[in-house]
Amino acid sequence: MVGEAMHQKGADGARRAKQWMDATTRVTSSWTNDDAVHAARLEFNWPHGEQWPYSFDIGGILSGGEFEGHFFVAECKNYDGDSDQGAHFDDFVAKCYLTRQDHYRLADHFMWITWHPFRVKTWSKLCTVDSVIDGLVHARNRNRALGLEDETEAKAAVDRELAKDVAERMWLIVLSEKQEKLVITPEHRSLILAHRIRKGEL
Template identity: 70%
Template sequence: MPGEAMHTKGADGARRAKRWLDSTTRVRSSWTNEDAVLASRLEFNWPHGEQQPYSFDVGGILSGGEFEGRFFVAECKNYDAASDQGTHYDDWVAKCYLTRRDHHRLADNFMWITWHPFRVTKWTTLCSPEAVTDGLLQSRNLERVFNTKDEEEARSKLDEDLVTDVAERLWLIVLNEKQEKLVITPKHRGLILADQAEKGEI
């Protein structure tokens, strides 16, 4: 797929993911990486090497229950097949590790939102500390995360407690077009928001 078409498809996925998240009524505020004001909250620098900054597609603030006031960032994969999601996922968990380490006030939860499952034989372990470690120790991540090309040296620099903390904050969400429609209607969502505003909750 040409680059421009991929960008368009990706942007559409981010907008659809944001719309679905908002429709859960558990998101107080959200934005995408195309937002003129808040997009900068989704962009971060790799600590080593002359790398382009990395970014997330969607960010926001959750509401209600145990997630009240918690920040989240999300990566959205508007894919029709598993494709190269596994490779991107490895890079994503490395980004989550760095963001939690260096910018923990901006991200309490990390969501991977996709329209197609991937690595199905490892699906139940994708949010484990082992999956985070595997992603961090991919050869392309060694230098930009740990400033070394040696896997053993990188492993010695791993913060195991942080790895576990990040793994506990990972979400895997699989959407499809029908599921996107099976949410609260805009009318009823408006009633909920009006009630929350009347109670001074928003």
């Protein structure tokens, strides 16, 4: 029951994050990893020694301004406290690196959406090259991501330019229940969508 409750809480977080993203009016289309048609777009294989694939919780297409037509993937953590969120973030940056390396057309932006801040003492450094490298060479990731057991060898094998590219594409988004409500109403959103349809944008 604990595992089932955690799964339900995670699924609820993904649903709420998707709903919030859609309500920004900057998303043309979005889907979760429970979607019957699009879920496969969010699942990828570890390149080395890992039986199970990795996946993201949400994917979609942004719209408007500099992000027009850009693809994004997101990981959602519906947490009430810090817990083990930092460890999951290390896995996330490793996944981002691999996805950008092997499937770059499928993700222009990598979003971490959470309901609770974590690693607050190093918060400003989470979307940096060093953070990406640290996640990749973590003991849990370096073999399945890079095929190397030794930390020094793994660090030397990381493509720093790719790590820099990934770091620049990462987003940290912290939500709250009240913030989720402070978005455009469904009625007003329908007017925007109708306007875009009349202009032939949708």
